[in-house]
Amino acid sequence: MKTVFTNATFHTMESETDTHATMTVEDGVITGFDEPADGSNAKTVDLAGAHVFPALIDAHLHMLESIALASMGEQICDIVHGGVEPHNLAGLEQKIRSYAAESKPGSLLIFSNYVSAAVDEGRLPNRHELDEWAGGAPVWIINIDGHSGACSSALLDALGLEDVAPDGILSGPAHDANLGKFTDHLASSITPAALAHGIAHFCNQCAAYGIGTVCALEGTDDSERDRMAELTALLAQRFPLDVRLFPQYMDQTKLQKVLPRMGANRVGGCMKWELDGSVGSRTAAFSEPYADGSTGSLYFDTDELARTVEGFANRGYTVSAHAIGDAAIDQLVGIFERIPGRHRIDHCEFPSEDAVKRVCELKPFVTVQPGYAWIDKRYLHGYERYLSESQIASQIPLARLAEAGVPLCGSTDAPVQSVDPFLQMRGMREFYVEDQSLSAYEALKTYTANGGEMLGEKKGLLREGYEASFFTCAVNLLDIEPASLEGVHAQDTWLHGKRYKPLPDGLGTFVRLLTTRPKKI
Incomplete structure (x- = not known):
């Protein structure tokens, strides 16, 4: 079935100014733009003057x-x-x-x-x-x-x-x-009714923000069998959203339980793949002590970690690992430089100057959550309490990395933060280190084109041959002040050419999921 979407401004995200007036979709795929009416039986959808953007991709949440x-x-x-x-x-x-x-x-x-x-x-x-x-x-x-x-x-x-x-x-x-x-x-x-409520709330909330794809970092190695993560993978295949699973396992037996449900070989994230802790708990691994004299330490011996990462990389896996302090980031960058493939650094909050130079050359995917730093600077003041001025100034240089072509991928780390992507974009545009703030276009790109590139899929752009997943918005996100991002929501979210229908808040959610054809995650 061919559908022509009209009466809107379609922002392709190919560039800051590339727009179209109509978009044609067939079988969930974009087939063209600004095409003249051909007298066919195509369905027409009037979008009432909305601004249209590719559906957002949250690159890191739990x-x-x-x-x-x-x-x-x-x-x-x-x-x-x-x-x-x-x-x-x-x-x-x-x-x-x-x-x-x-x-x-x-x-x-x-x-x-x-x-x-x-x-x-x-x-x-x-x-x-x-x-x-x-x-x-x-x-x-x-x-x-x-x-x-x-x-x-x-x-x-x-x-x-x-x-x-x-x-x-x-x-x-x-x-x-x-x-x-x-x-x-x-x-x-957890009861089935409570689980159904949680699934409906999560999916509906994502769609309300225009999120069409989530990278779900799931699983822990310290339980004998991670049945909850296995159940999550089973159900996620039937979610209306696109879920891309990153199993947080080093244990091969646990990994094999979920791998058949996945569309690509990915591994890592947090939990077992954490190279250090966090600033708030004073366990992020820095090369100098915290302001109170305490120190964070690396969770892995470098040679041991290198053997593990190399083993996965040699088998064709994309590896993702949590690193916040400069010592942890240095450790991970050094390993990535020696192995095949293009991998991910998650958080990457306080890189050393040397690591920044090496990341600019290596160009790994870097998932960031600047909404946290935005909140901390204005309300929490945790960085001021725990870090030295030089450590605070060493926060990830967003603008410098973007200019060097390093694909920054926007994410929320939910439930650590809300799934609100616009808070993260505001944090990018009003960054803690002001001269490293991103433009509106570069901030939105972290949630669209860069996420699609990271996954290696035809999503994140409105482009012929790409999936027709997009959201409509009352405002032009490329032409508003950062403060105006507060409270922004999607008017409607369309996934693979179909308007998102909210999941019911009850056991009816399970009925809908179990009657849905599974897809790879």
């Missing part, structure tokens, strides 16, 4: 966690009037007591988006505080840095982590090495 938190969790902190609320442990206590009182006794309580750097006490609550506030319920507090958290006594006991975290607080390697236990416990607690 889909399973995002779904679980949407189904079973509560965001604990919000930015209100230029500050974080609650701003102290007393406010946190009030919210947890209220939530626990409304929850089924003994149910798992998950609270995400806790901003320890911004609360007056500057810390996570301990197990004894959580026990009192939640009446002995199992509680999991997830810090915004993604690499630290706090548990109540009931949850510590259920996970067998009393000796690992006597005070209930896990950070750095102790946190990251035990996430599989959290995932397994979550899997045993």
Whole structure:
């Protein structure tokens, strides 16, 4: 069936100014632009003067966690009037007591988006505080840095982590090495109705922002069998969105459980593939100490890591790895220089000057989340608290890398942050290091053309022969001030030539998914 979309400005993203007035689509593929009417039986869709852009690609998020938190969790902190609320442990206590009182006794309580750097006490609550506030319920507090958290006594006991975290607080390697236990416990607690709710919320929220493809970094190596990730892969094949799975395994047995569902050989991301921690937990590996004298360390011996990465690269895998501090980035760049293929550096927040020069030559794919730095500079001030001026100034030079042709890929790291891509674009355009800010076109390119290039697929551009996945917008994203990105949503999202239909919020979601033909992820 041929469809002609009319009455819109189609921004191809081939260049900043390349636009068309109509676009023709057949069988989910773009077949032409500005074609004269040929008297055929083509369907015409009037887009009412909208601006049209390629559907966005989120290059790095954790889909399973995002779904679980949407189904079973509560965001604990919000930015209100230029500050974080609650701003102290007393406010946190009030919210947890209220939530626990409304929850089924003994149910798992998950609270995400806790901003320890911004609360007056500057810390996570301990197990004894959580026990009192939640009446002995199992509680999991997830810090915004993604690499630290706090548990109540009931949850510590259920996970067998009393000796690992006597005070209930896990950070750095102790946190990251035990996430599989959290995932397994979550899997045993989630109900089909809650899972269906989380899937519907996640997919609908992505579509509301014009996101058509998500790179889902899933799985942990520290559980005996990662059944939840296997279930996620099974269901993701039937999602209305395009899911591209990055299994976070080094374990070959676990990898083989999901590989047959995948359309390309990819591996890595976070969890087992984290080379260091985060700034917020002071576990990112820098070559100099933090402001308080503490130090982060590399999680891998370089030779051991090189053998693992080389083994995957020689078998044709794209490898993706988390590196935030300059020491971790140096380690990964050095390995990538010695192996075949083109791979990914995830986060790449604080590269050394030497690493920047080498990245400009090597041109790996670099996934970035500048929305976090944007928030930190204005509200959290965690970088100021933990890093020296020279470390802060060494943040990834976005403009310099883009000018050198390094493909920066926009992402949210959800659920560490919201899936809102426009917050990330604002962070790119109003970057912490101001002279490294991107133009509106380069910022949007990180979520479109660069993501398509990274995946090696015909998406991310409105081009003849490419998939007809796009979204309509009331404003021209290439011609608005950064502040105007706040609150932007898609009017409609079209995937493979079809308008996105929101998933129902209930068990009907499973019915729809299970009757959908599976596709490679």
